[in-house]
Amino acid sequence: MKHVENLRNFILGTDWWTDCDDAVALRILARAHASGMVRLLGVVINACMELSVASLDAYLTAEGLSGIPLALDREATDFGGNPPYQRRLSKLPHMRENADGENPVTLYRRLIVSAERPVDILEIGYPQALAAFLASPADEISPLSGVELVSQNRSRLWMMAGKWDENPGRENNFCRNIRAASGGEAVCRLWPGEITFLGFEVGRDILSGGKLPPDDLLAQILSDHGSPGGRSSWDPMLVDLALMGDASAAGYTCISGRARVDARTGENYFTPAPDGPHRYVVRKLSNDDYRDRLNWLIAPECDFHAFYR
Numbered sequence: 001m002k003h004v005e006n007l008r009n010f011i012l013g014t015d016w017w018t019d020c021d022d023a024v025a026l027r028i029l030a031r032a033h034a035s036g037m038v039r040l041l042g043v044v045i046n047a048c049m050e051l052s053v054a055s056l057d058a059y060l061t062a063e064g065l066s067g068i069p070l071a072l073d074r075e076a077t078d079f080g081g082n083p084p085y086q087r088r089l090s091k092l093p094h095m096r097e098n099a100d101g102e103n104p105v106t107l108y109r110r111l112i113v114s115a116e117r118p119v120d121i122l123e124i125g126y127p128q129a130l131a132a133f134l135a136s137p138a139d140e141i142s143p144l145s146g147v148e149l150v151s152q153n154r155s156r157l158w159m160m161a162g163k164w165d166e167n168p169g170r171e172n173n174f175c176r177n178i179r180a181a182s183g184g185e186a187v188c189r190l191w192p193g194e195i196t197f198l199g200f201e202v203g204r205d206i207l208s209g210g211k212l213p214p215d216d217l218l219a220q221i222l223s224d225h226g227s228p229g230g231r232s233s234w235d236p237m238l239v240d241l242a243l244m245g246d247a248s249a250a251g252y253t254c255i256s257g258r259a260r261v262d263a264r265t266g267e268n269y270f271t272p273a274p275d276g277p278h279r280y281v282v283r284k285l286s287n288d289d290y291r292d293r294l295n296w297l298i299a300p301e302c303d304f305h306a307f308y309r
C-alpha cells in the first residue's frame with residue numbers, strides 16, 4: 001500500500017444513467033478507496049432522474065462507500081432514455097435522496113479548496129457540471145474562480161468522452177444534447193492543464209462483467225441493463241487508466257495535441273502537436289488483455305493491492 005501521505009485524491013463525475021459501465025467503474029474506484037490506494041473525495045451525478053441519489057447512495061453503501069459526498073445536477077433531466085437498473089438499487093439500504101444531493105459547483109469548489117494535494121478529476125458522464133465549475137466565479141468558499149482553483153491545485157483531468165479515431169468524431173458524452181455539447185466545448189477550452197481522453201473506440205470492443213457470480217450486485221445491474229454477458233468498458237477503462245496514473249503503464253500509447261468540441265453538435269476535433277495540453281489514448285494490448293484485467297479487478301477474490309503495486 002502506498003504511504004498515506006501520498007494518497008491521491010479523486011473526484012468522480014458520472015451520468016449514472018442508461019448505461020451500466022458506470023457501475024463497473026465505481027466498483028473499481030470503491031475498491032481503490034477501501035484499500036487505501038486513493039481517497040475518493042466525492043461523486044457528482046450529472047444526469048438526473050427521480051432515483052439518482054437514492055440508487056447511487058445504495059450502490060456505494062453496498063460497495064463499502066457509505067457517506068461519500070454526493071452532488072446532483074438537478075437541471076440535467078433532458079438526456080432521454082429509460083435508466084434500467086436504478087429502481088432495483090433504490091430498494092437497498094441508503095440514507096440520501098435527490099433532495100440531499102449537493103450542488104455540483106459547490107461540491108467541486110469545496111472539495112478542491114480543502115484538498116491538501118492535487119485532485120484528479122475523473123469524468124465518465126456528461127461534462128456540463130464540470131464546465132459550470134470551471135466557469136464559476138469567486139464566492140464564499142474561495143476568492144478564486146473555478147479555473148484558478150484547478151490551476152492552483154494542479155488538478156489533472158481524465159475524461160471518457162469523444163471519438164478520436166475519426167476527425168471529427170461523434171460520441172454520446174459530448175453529443176447527447178446541447179447541454180452535453182456546450183459543456184464539452186467549455187471544458188476543452190477552459191481546463192487550464194492536462195486532459196487525457198479515453199474515447200469511444202477504445203472501450204467499445206472490451207466487454208467486462210460477464211464472469212461475475214450471479215448473486216453479485218454488479219451482475220444484477222448488468223442483467224437489468226440487458227448485458228449479462230458483459231458490457232463495453234469505456235468507464236472502467238478510464239478509471240483504471242487514472243488509477244495507474246500513467247498511460248504507458250496502463251497499456252496505451254498517447255497522441256498529444258489540442259482537442260476541441262463543437263458547442264452545437266458535440267463533434268470532437270483534434271489537432272496533433274507534441275507539446276499540446278491534451279492527449280487521447282490508443283490501445284497497445286490485445287482486447288483480451290484489457291478484458292481479463294477488468295474482470296479481475298471487479299472479481300470477488302481480487303487482491304487489489306497486489307494488482308496496482
Ligand SMILES: [Ca+2]
Nearest residue numbers: 015022124125
Ligand atoms: Ca457513463
